[in-house]
Amino acid sequence: MAGRRRAWRSGVLGLCLLVGSLAGCGGQAGNASAKAAVQHVLDRRAAALLGHDERAYAATGTRAGYTNLRAVPLASWTYRLTGLHPGGSTTTADAEVRYRVRGFDRVPVTAERTLTLRRTADGHWYVGADRPAKDSGQQLWDEGPVAAVRGEHSLVLGVGQSGDRLHAYARLADHAVPAVTQTWGTAWTRHVLVLVPRSLDGMAGLLGSPASSYRGIAAVTTGETGAAKRGATRPKTAGAGTVRTPADRVIVNPDAYALLGDVGKQVVLTHETTHVATRAVTTPATPLWLSEGYADWIGYLGTGRTSTQVAPELWRAVQDGHAPAALPTDKDFAFSGDATKLAMAYEGGWLACRMIADHWGEVRLGEFYRAVGTRGKRAGAVEDALRKVLGTTPEGFTGRWRDYLRSQLG
Structure with missing residues (x-):
């Protein structure tokens, strides 16, 4: 009898295990x-x-x-x-x-x-x-109904913006695309997508960052660079840069953009469009003084703005006898730091690219940009491009740049 009870208990245990297994499979x-x-x-x-x-x-x-x-x-x-x-x-x-x-x-x-x-x-x-x-980060449609305006070379998507305002952005972008193509060449998409959120907070939402990071920034460009993702921005009239996202977008801060004059608005869109055009050959080898300076250089072409007007902070530094001794580093472009230092970094990059165009020619400037980016890695990239494309050394280039600052801003 005891043996039968043990067998019965064993059978019950086996049944319980089976039921548990079936319940798990059913779940x-x-x-x-x-x-x-x-x-x-x-x-x-x-x-x-x-x-x-x-x-x-x-x-x-x-x-x-x-x-x-x-x-x-x-x-x-x-x-x-x-x-x-x-x-x-x-x-x-x-x-x-x-x-x-x-x-x-x-x-x-x-x-x-x-x-x-x-x-x-x-x-x-x-x-x-x-x-x-x-x-x-948010998507633009998370902020409300999206309106779309097509230009000849552009598409503008906006939330909380009038049709007239969106058409104005499209006209600026349509002017920027051929202006960039004329200088950079045709090896890019030759169109631009512009996002205009309702406000600064909307811009920050799209970028997944605090609004304080972009206060005073007129626009940024998002896009994955040729070999990696990178970012930068600028807190002045041509606030611009590249932010880490996987698709080309120009994202406007309508609050700051509205404060710009006609020339400033065009410079911003042309600067941002330059980032879109150069994205494929902008790699971790490309220093920010070159990528941001080149975008500013194209942005200001044909505007008639003088060196003093474009680089007021560097002008003050030169006048005070405090001209920088070296080209700006990537850290100098951190927008969380000192605004004056950041402005001087952008101005220094612009003057470096302008100097290359003045001394070696506009075509050679584009060749230099591409040559730096083809290395993929930072170590030795600028040095090799200086030697092969411009026939100079880092020391020689920096010395010429310091002289150029004094001649242009002195």
Whole structure:
């Protein structure tokens, strides 16, 4: 009898283990089924957006995204579900959105998103909210309905901006593209995408940074450089630079931009467009004095502005007998530091590029820029390009640059 009881208990234990195993498999199968169902809803949502079918989009949940994206010319839009987190009456999902703007993005832009989902009693899933994931930057349509204006060489997307204002940006960009092409050449896309958020806070949201980082900055350019991602910006009339994101965008700070005069506004858009054009050959080998100085040099071409007008901080330093002894370093371009020092860094880079154009010629300046970038790594890149393209040494170049400062600003 005791033996039979032991056998019975053993059988019960085995049955319990089997039931537990089946329950685990059922839980996994249920989760997989839920993921598949949610992914199906997201696929329908993407198809409706691309097909301009608002009714089909609304059938998958909130229609706010459709309304905000209606005017954006999308070439592609896909969701990839990466996580599902049930919790009470709602479920949270992690997803990647990959999209391309028609005529401007050669590869998809990827945005990390957090979705709030709800499931009805009959088992259907709906998207209740779609927002940027934690620590991810916003997309322009997160800020409201996007308006689009096409130019001959440009597309301007804006939120909270009048049509006249967006058309003005398009005219400036359309002037900038051929101006850059005339100097840099045709080996780039020769069009530019400009984003105009509602305010400085909107700009900061797109860049995923505090608004204080961009106060007084007229615009920045985002884009992945030829071999890596890099960043810089400028807090003066031609506030400009490159920010770490995977697609070419000129992002305007409408608050600071509105304070510029006509010449300043054109300089900003031309400067930013230069960053778009030179992106493919701008690598970690390229010092910021060269990339920012070259963009400023093209930006100011034909404006009639004198050296003193473009480089007022360096002019003061030269007048006071404190002219810099060396070209600005990358650290000098940190916009979190001293504003005067930063302005002098940009002015010094501009004068270095202007000096190359004056002494060796504009064509040689472009060749020098490309030669530096082809190295890929910083060590030896500038030195080799100085020797091979300009026939000089770092010491000789720096000495000539110091003399040029004194002659132009003295």
